[in-house]
Amino acid sequence: MSLPRVENSCFLLLLLAFQALFILILYRGGPAGVFRGLSGSPQVPDFSKPHDVYANLSLLARRPAEDALPYCSARSPLLVGPLIISFRVLPSERMIIKKNPFVQSGGLYRPPHCLARYKSAILVAYSNQEKYLHYLLYYIHPFLQRQQLSYRIYLIQQVGNGTFNRAKLLNIGVREALKDEDWDCILLHDVDLVPENDYNLYVCDEYYPKHMASAIDKFHYNLPYKSFFGGVSALTPEHYMKMNGFPNTYWGSGGENDDIATRIQLAGMKVVRTPSHLGRYKMMNYNKETEEPWRRPASRHNTGKTWKDDGMNSLEFKLLSRTKHPLYTNITVDIGYVPPFS
Numbered sequence: 001m002s003l004p005r006v007e008n009s010c011f012l013l014l015l016l017a018f019q020a021l022f023i024l025i026l027y028r029g030g031p032a033g034v035f036r037g038l039s040g041s042p043q044v045p046d047f048s049k050p051h052d053v054y055a056n057l058s059l060l061a062r063r064p065a066e067d068a069l070p071y072c073s074a075r076s077p078l079l080v081g082p083l084i085i086s087f088r089v090l091p092s093e094r095m096i097i098k099k100n101p102f103v104q105s106g107g108l109y110r111p112p113h114c115l116a117r118y119k120s121a122i123l124v125a126y127s128n129q130e131k132y133l134h135y136l137l138y139y140i141h142p143f144l145q146r147q148q149l150s151y152r153i154y155l156i157q158q159v160g161n162g163t164f165n166r167a168k169l170l171n172i173g174v175r176e177a178l179k180d181e182d183w184d185c186i187l188l189h190d191v192d193l194v195p196e197n198d199y200n201l202y203v204c205d206e207y208y209p210k211h212m213a214s215a216i217d218k219f220h221y222n223l224p225y226k227s228f229f230g231g232v233s234a235l236t237p238e239h240y241m242k243m244n245g246f247p248n249t250y251w252g253s254g255g256e257n258d259d260i261a262t263r264i265q266l267a268g269m270k271v272v273r274t275p276s277h278l279g280r281y282k283m284m285n286y287n288k289e290t291e292e293p294w295r296r297p298a299s300r301h302n303t304g305k306t307w308k309d310d311g312m313n314s315l316e317f318k319l320l321s322r323t324k325h326p327l328y329t330n331i332t333v334d335i336g337y338v339p340p341f342s
Contacts, residue, residue, distance in 0.1 A: 045197060045277060050082040053142045053198075054099055060145070062102075062112040072114035072148040079146055079198050083139075085282045090131060091138040097326050100141045106324035107153035109145060116150035118203050120234075121183040123173035124191050124328075125166040126155045132191045132284050137327050139194045146198045152180065153328040158335050159320060167246035167256040168335050171315050174240055176322070176331050186240060187212070188233045195232075196280040202234065208272045209243075209264050210234040214279035221280060229264075229271060230257035231281060243267040244311030247303075262303040263311075 056078060063069060103109050110116060122140065126133065137153070144151050156173040158165065170188050177183060185204035193213060204210060213231030215221035243263040250256040264271055273279065318334040 045081045045199070050084040050196075051080040053083045053085075053139055055080060057142055057145060060102060060112055069113070069115045072111055072117055074117070076146060076148045078148065081199055082197050083143070083195075085139065085194050085196055087135055087282075087284055091134055093134065093137075093327065096134070096138050096141070099138075100145070100327070102145070103141055103327060105326060107141075107326075107328035109141070109152070110150045111145070111148050114148065116148055118185065119150045119181060119183050120144070120185040120187055120202050120204075121177040121181070122151060122153045122187045122189050122202070123170055123177060124153070124155050124189050125164075125169035125173070126157050126191055127164050129191050135284055136189075136191055136194060140189075141327065143195055143198055144202060147201055147203075149202060151202070152177070154331060155328050156331045156333065158333055160334075162335075163251040165248070165251050165335055167250045167259075168248040168315070168317070169333070171245045171248060171312055172317050172333055172335070173331065174237070174245065175312070175315065176319075178237060183237065186235050186237060188235070190231050192284040193231050193281045194284070196282060197278050200274055200278045200280075204234045204236045204239070205272050208269050209239045211271055211273045212279055213281045214273045215276040216281045216283055218283045221276060227258055227261045227271075229261040233260075239264075239269065241312060242269070244307055244313055245315070247306065247310045248315060249306075249310055259303050259307075263307045266304065266307055 059078075097103070100109075102112050122144075124133075124136070133155070140153070154173050154177055156169040156176075158169060174186055177186065185202070187202055190213075193216065195212075200212060202212075211229050211231075211233050213233075214223065216231060243260070243266070246256055247259050250259065261271060316336065318336075319331070320334055321330070321332045323330045323332075
């Protein structure tokens with residue numbers, strides 16, 4: 001005796017529902033993955049199980065010349081998440097070069113197996129910090145290669161023993177980097193910070209400037225204050241020009257990052273931040289034993305009145321040299337007279 005039509009339809013619908021649920025469980029990696037996806041809660045990386053930053057990069061290989069390169073996958077298969085970061089053994093330049101065979105002269109890299117979907121310039125304002133530089137280069141090159149980016153690393157140095165002007169050096173770096181390439185993204189990077197998670201993608205937000213270093217170990221992986229924009233940030237060339245870049249008149253450390261955050265708002269934009277579980281960084285010169293409570297630097301500029309006249313449109317400097325090193329492009333500049341009481 002056959003089932004009534006209504007009961008037969010219900011049975012088929014129930015069977016289809018179970019099949020769909022079974023496929024979903026397989027796709028999500030088990031029941032826990034299904035419930036995690038339905039709840040909408042983000043999956044936080046397990047930093048108790050980090051990976052070697054050079055793990056699986058040996059899989060990279062150049063395609064035969066006759067093969068047309070495909071575009072890189074939208075999601076890089078080389079990403080591993082949390083990374084082992086240690087500053088105990090100082091890597092030599094020779095070691096770093098050997099471990100990064102596809103990095104070209106000037107610190108330029110293009111994926112050997114595919115066409116990069118994104119081009120990023122990494123700018124580092126630099127002042128006689130060779131130890132920090134070696135650590136940064138050791139970690140940042142494989143970090144960026146994992147993301148299948150096309151990139152170049154720039155060091156911008158000022159001559160003499162005058163007061164360091166990080167903000168003006170970064171303005172110079174942007175101008176010089178844009179002579180080489182129509183970069184999609186410009187990363188402003190402190191030399192003493194190393195990212196801890198390669199899912200922290202070094203690409204720009206399409207609409208707004210992005211603060212990358214949202215969780216630095218020095219600040220217990222929290223923002224020291226709401227408007228903090230220091231450490232590492234990502235801006236498109238359009239973002240940078242729209243807010244007239246950094247101020248040229250910040251001599252010495254502190255303050256310029258707050259100025260730039262204010263400029264972003266004055267230019268009609270806002271700051272977006274990398275989520276804290278991705279934007280984790282280790283600071284090289286962080287000494288827990290001598291740690292002092294962090295205080296926001298006192299403002300020394302009336303940004304609302306000066307931002308349109310002090311920046312990229314008033315930048316003056318003398319380019320002394322531009323040299324391609326195996327792991328980076330070095331730009332040495334004379335940035336002029338340091339005013340007294342600056």
